[in-house]
Amino acid sequence: MDQDFTKYEALGNDYLVIDPSAAWASPTADTVRMVTDRRRGVGADGLLFGPLADLGPDDGPPLTPDGGGGVFGLRIFNSDGTPCARSGNGIRVFARYLMDHGYAGADDFTIRTDAGPTAVRVLDRASGLIRLALGPMSSSSRDVGATGHDRPMLRETLRVDGENIEITCLSDGNPHCVVVRENVTPELAHALGPRIAGHPAFPGRVNVEFVQVRDHATVRAEIWERGAGYTLASGSGACAAARAAQLLGLTGEKVTVEMPGGSLEVETARSGEVSVTGTAAQVATGRWAPDFRARLTGRRP
Structure with a gap:
């Protein structure tokens, strides 16, 4: 070399x-x-x-x-x-x-x-242009690495500095916490991202996606990664954002995830298998x- x-x-x-x-x-x-x-x-x-x-x-x-x-x-x-x-x-x-x-x-x-x-x-x-088949995403708190008894982490309430925040958590081998808001900004990710990522509910820390649903096939995401901080885009984070929105009944099986760095196409098959397509x-x-x-x-x- x-x-x-x-x-x-x-x-x-x-x-x-x-x-x-x-x-x-x-x-x-x-x-x-x-x-x-x-x-x-x-x-x-x-x-x-x-x-x-x-x-x-x-x-x-x-x-x-x-x-x-x-x-x-x-x-x-x-x-x-x-x-x-x-x-x-x-x-x-x-x-x-x-x-x-x-x-x-x-x-x-x-x-x-x-x-x-x-x-x-x-x-x-x-x-x-490359497509990755990432497999099914688990909502089990055990797979996410959250405290408490094992349960699906859909529409849970997390208390952060006196504020109740609704979260949905997923794992594809990498843990994610998705927060759906009417409007998401980089400022929101910088303010809440580190506080959720390092919350005692997640002893091993967690990646955080702030998601705004634009329509049935499009969401916007701002991302705070547990090991890198604010980031312009994340492939697994985009999958978590799209899958969480789908599980919450907000989108369909094919979702475009818009991030500051660009967009990714995420698709969930009927079997629950998640794939993501984009360039490098x-x-x-x-x-x-x-x-x-x-x-x-x-x-x-």
Whole structure:
């Protein structure tokens, strides 16, 4: 490999991809925070480490770009260094990386994360239009990681600083809390997002989507991610927003989710399987400067 990292974006949600074949070592929380820092590092909402042969204690040998692979392991990290089990935009970015670098020759393949397998279908290679089948989303409080007895978390009341807020929570391996309002703004997400994300009801923290229903097929969402803060777009967040609106009887099976970074198409099959369609694009490739590499590895050049 002639690069240390590749940067991609999906609707303004940006990720650094580090290929194990070019890496100095597996990422740690500290090194993830260093490279994703927007002032002292390259800057990104998260880091993608792959493709991996396996996701066990030993990730296996680095894969080679022979275009013949069908299953690719991926580890996802938030910019605060915490692991992320699944990211819709992150997986779509990684699918584009696999296409661009000769790993995925076919238009159908699978990306495996800590949340399980995600089926990928490339709809248009030139534009990077990709559909992900994320599976069913669970409303179980156990899957969301909420306190209390196990129950479906639909139209629950969460008390935040003296205010009662109606919430609907879902998980696709990544936990989400959806708040439907008549009007949603970035200011609302900045004000309420961190307070809900870190609420005692969610010991492991939760991603928060503020959703405004425009019509039966369109919603607007502002998103606060538990590991990255305010973000312009989120693939799994868009799925949670669309699925929650559908479960609440506000939309149909096909929903366009509008976010500050752009729109995604979310569809829920009768079986409950959720899929999301959108694009991803490469921004840059690069090498670590010698001094920065020394900071990452703890070894002077």
